[in-house]
Amino acid sequence: MKILLNHPTGNEFVRAAAKGLLDAEMLHEFHTALAVFPNTFLDRLSDMKPLADIRRRGYETALQPYTHLWPWREVGRLVSGKLGLNHLVRHEKGVFSVDGVYQNLDKHIASRLKATAGSDIQGVYAYEDGAANSFREARKRKISCLYDLPIGYWRAARRLLGTELLTRPEWAATLTGFIDSDEKLAQKDEELRLADQVFVASSFTAKTLQDFPGKLAPVQVIPYGFPPIVKERSYRSPVNRPLKLLFVGGLSQRKGVANLFEAVETFGNRVELTVVGKKAVPDCEALNQALTRHRWIPTLSHPDILALMKTQDVLIFPSLFEGFGLVITEAMSQGTPVITTDRTAGPDLIQSGENGWLIQAGVTQALIEAIDQLLLHPERIQQVGKAARDAARLRPWQRYGQELATAIQTLNS
Template identity: 55%
Template sequence: MRELARMLASRLNLNSLTRHEAGPFCVDAVYRDLDLTVARQIERQPFSAVYAYEDGALESFRVAKSKGVTCLYDLPIGYWRAAQCLLAAEIERWPEWAATMPGFRDSEAKLARKDEELQLADQIYVASQFTRRTLEDYPGTLANVEVIPYGFPSVGPPRDYVDLQSRKLKLLFVGGLSQRKGIADVFAVADTLSDQVELTVVGRGDVQGCSALESALKRHHWIPSLPHDQVLQTMREHDVLLFPSLFEGFGLVITEAMSQGTPVITTDRTAGPDVMTAGEDGWIVSAGDTSALQQAVENILNDPDQLARFGENARQTAMKRPWAVYGQEMASSVKEMLKASDERREGTGGFRLDRGGCVE
């Protein structure tokens, strides 16, 4: 009911009800309510383990620990201390885009809850090597961190690649309109190469709260929202997806575009290095390097024949890792984790909590 109220309040623009951390129907309130509900169930019934996500695990894990129940933690995005460090530099680089990065609004209490959740976890799951590296900033001892990349959606049929002799290169950005996603870099490249490229942006953001964003969207084709199937179709209709994110737990748009035969230019702070081979089925540039992003686009303009090759390679890569593979790998890992926990309780084996350095 609380989640339904949150969705309704958002649709009706009742912002006071969904205000960050304070609103009775904000995301944090929904998560805390769910967490408390799960914690009460753990109190009443025997369980082997509890699997929970960041910001919704604390009370469940506290009760689970008191009952010897294994705590499995899913961290879907990088660790908050690393985010503050990396994105603070981004605010200095693009001060006019600072309004699009509200992550710095989290209270000390919320950040402390995040740290306690991590501390209580017996196993931590992340979807990219980058997310695992961010946990090196945790100021203490952590459980084992395992990387299991997400799967690709259903792969589309082979697509046609029209040459660029009589048209512009069609660039696409899909995601939240935030500089955490590198949107300012996307606009900078598209504006510089406007004679040779055309940009479509699909996503929502606080447009009126950022004059730089509002101005940039007027210069390009902006689609605030699309159903998922139409997002995939839009990807097929473009040559390249630009996703120069500065801080990403994974980046599902990467796998979505690749599944449709659309190659991706992304950064080393996404799952790009986990799911693609740079120079074969996509391109990876350094995060926060606008010139490197532009150079990658110019490389395509100078050699447009590679689009078809990279695009089909991306589609073939997507075929090898459907979502079922992710499910199988996760299930196998959880099974092994529970087996180790049983051995520990029976005294026939051991379970060791590694230091944060295990992320290496």
């Protein structure tokens, strides 16, 4: 099956999907907004400090002949963000909003399918919020619609997170998923209805689709891969120093940050919390106050995040609603054990007590007890951290790409 793959912004799992399809000789075209290939103009531009962020859009040279770029909306989004032109990137409405970037690429794919009638494209692989137009056109041409849902289904999110609006109103502003318009939510549902196959990266995401009210295509879980494991990792016992706790992610109550701050408060100077991530909103007073009491780093490059993880005792990722949680695999690859919840990819990757710890989402006391056990038994950090690294060794990103390509091939057999 020849696949047209598209994703506007690209990331690690898109790169792995593209490479997996390419290696299986299944990639017909890859469409994205920006892609940086070695020794190209964009690659040289990324050497300039103000433009260094575009290195995150790097792809292997082998993908270059298959890649089609639609850059202008995404360039506008990036520039508007740098210049503080917030009205241009306003949620859903701004001409350079994330939604605008996704929908623009989706429309280009639909036009591409119209123009390539009779070509050997047999499947369109698209992601949430960027599939409706291309899937409609693909359906007309009897092309398979392959849908990737990177985060849990929206109706389940509202059901599971709705209580947070009542119990923690001071954090409500950070739950930005509740501001999506009815039109955007209807589009999400239409994408699911049009899909012939749905791919998700965690059992939790698959479970959230039980809230979908219509007829649902088959759902397949293929967990993402791990970064290359660290070759050397030293562990220093926290007996005579604070336990070093790390959180990496968007600063929203969807990630359980209120639970994290509440838990850490109970331990005083026995623990030291470092928080890496951007605020979901600038004006949440509860969040702003909490950050003053801890070490906060708004942004770090990916290599710097991995380097920081190596210096920490444990990553805490207490998310209340997560499609996967790439920081889990990143920490494990660095030999840093992870405490995470049952609403992430944790249950797919972690045997609790062996190569990490699983707790119930939204229960601060469970997080307190997990931290307390590490203070009582600090030797477990090294034991579990090494087991986490061993688990990471078994599932590199290449394996995710291979499994995805095999699953798509099976659909056509």
